[in-house]
Amino acid sequence: MAKTLIITGGAGFIGSHVVRLFVNKYPDYHIVNLDALTYAGNLENLTDIEKAPNYTFVKADITNAAEITDVFSKYNPDGIIHLAAESHVDRSITDPNAFIITNVMGTANLLNAAIALWKNDFTGKRFYHVSTDEVYGSLGDTGLFLETTPYDPQSPYSASKAGSDHLVRAYGNTYKMPFVITNCSNNYGPNQFPEKLIPLFINNICNKKPLPVYGDGKYTRDWLYVIDHARAIDTVYHDGRNGETYNIGGFNEWQNIELIRLLCQTMDRKLNRAPGESEQLITYIRDRPGHDRRYAIDANKINKELGWKPSVTFEEGLDKTVDWYLANEKWLNDVTSGNYQHYYSSQYANR
Ligand code: NAD
Numbered sequence: 541m542a543k544t545l546i547i548t549g550g551a552g553f554i555g556s557h558v559v560r561l562f563v564n565k566y567p568d569y570h571i572v573n574l575d576a577l578t579y580a581g582n583l584e585n586l587t588d589i590e591k592a593p594n595y596t597f598v599k600a601d602i603t604n605a606a607e608i609t610d611v612f613s614k615y616n617p618d619g620i621i622h623l624a625a626e627s628h629v630d631r632s633i634t635d636p637n638a639f640i641i642t643n644v645m646g647t648a649n650l651l652n653a654a655i656a657l658w659k660n661d662f663t664g665k666r667f668y669h670v671s672t673d674e675v676y677g678s679l680g681d682t683g684l685f686l687e688t689t690p691y692d693p694q695s696p697y698s699a700s701k702a703g704s705d706h707l708v709r710a711y712g713n714t715y716k717m718p719f720v721i722t723n724c725s726n727n728y729g730p731n732q733f734p735e736k737l738i739p740l741f742i743n744n745i746c747n748k749k750p751l752p753v754y755g756d757g758k759y760t761r762d763w764l765y766v767i768d769h770a771r772a773i774d775t776v777y778h779d780g781r782n783g784e785t786y787n788i789g790g791f792n793e794w795q796n797i798e799l800i801r802l803l804c805q806t807m808d809r810k811l812n813r814a815p816g817e818s819e820q821l822i823t824y825i826r827d828r829p830g831h832d833r834r835y836a837i838d839a840n841k842i843n844k845e846l847g848w849k850p851s852v853t854f855e856e857g858l859d860k861t862v863d864w865y866l867a868n869e870k871w872l873n874d875v876t877s878g879n880y881q882h883y884y885s886s887q888y889a890n891r
């Protein structure tokens with residue numbers, strides 16, 4: 541094999557799309573998917589490539605330093621693409637420590653293992669850290685996040701991701717370890733766990749359950765189709781300059797309530813329901829504490845420097861996403877049973 545890459549969090553939403561893209565596109569790379577299989581990790585996401593000769597799954601926990609050191613010495617990776625994280629803002633509000641331990645300490649363990657393995661010979665080596673635009677905090681009505689925007693995280697999730705970004709830059713500066721960081725906007729698409737807005741609402745519309753809109757519904761997010769994020773990660777891993785940060789987004793801002801209306805209309809059409817039927821399910825509930833008002837990415841750097849741009853429009857991406865969830869009822873039932881049901885009843889009780 542020409543190269544070995546460890547992809548952390550490869551059983552999760554974005555990670556599974558990254559693993560699939562790399563396994564299929566680079567048959568001469570050995571892709572090692574390192575994942576602890578938390579509630580968000582699901583090997584059903586990867587059944588189509590699980591038998592590929594260049595793919596290995598390793599169940600390991602990034603918070604366990606000894607386990608990570610063992611995996612690194614066994615597989616001797618040339619590169620790390622790090623996606624494993626606790627990723628849901630609402631969970632970070634109820635259990636911040638889980639985020640600090642996984643996102644900060646887990647990233648530190650990976651950095652330490654990489655430094656120890658590579659010693660001072662970094663030829664052909666790269667640590668790629670996948671982060672979020674939420675580290676920049678909240679925007680007002682105007683402006684966009686640039687790579688130079690000062691960090692101002694507002695939730696335990698975004699603070700823990702900011703901490704991990706700082707660690708990666710600090711290791712790059714101190715030990716001269718080659719790295720890249722990307723900060724991406726909100727993703728949507730197949731295989732997203734139905735605790736995040738779009739898959740949760742698709743599931744609730746299917747089951748004619750209320751659609752819990754936080755606050756006034758006028759919060760704004762910038763949405764990117766997950767396969768376009770995976771393509772961007774491929775581009776930056778191979779062509780991004782060492783030590784650089786690239787923001788990833790599709791200039792695609794939506795107010796939550798406008799997005800929810802479009803989703804309801806799409807679902808009504810696909811489910812042969814009367815126009816307007818699903819919108820009746822919209823229910824305004826108490827706001828998320830510390831809710832960031834607006835995120836919006838300036839993606840000019842990655843576009844101009846590396847030539848990456850999204851491949852689908854939001855309408856196309858949303859259509860494909862709804863089709864995927866409607867065609868994958870078993871996947872949805874499997875993930876909504878068990879732990880998720882418990883989370884749902886505690887998260888939305890009394891709101
Ligand atoms: P996800 O929650 O769907 O998946 C996370 C994966 O990490 C799961 O497979 C889980 O099992 C694994 N994991 C969690 N803790 C672990 C541990 N201790 N050891 C090993 N594996 C562990 O997350 P996602 O939405 O796919 O996000 C992936 C990455 O992308 C995260 O770093 C997130 O911060 C970042 N990101 C996400 C978005 C988004 O909109 N979802 C946007 C920008 C950046």
Ligand code: TYD
Nearest residue numbers: 629726735736737738752753754759761796
């Ligand atoms: P989410 O998918 O949790 O992503 P993030 O908080 O990381 O941006 O939420 C997207 C937006 O949707 C955010 O403004 C919160 C809002 N939201 C609701 O109104 N109701 C919900 O049940 C959820 C999960 C989110």
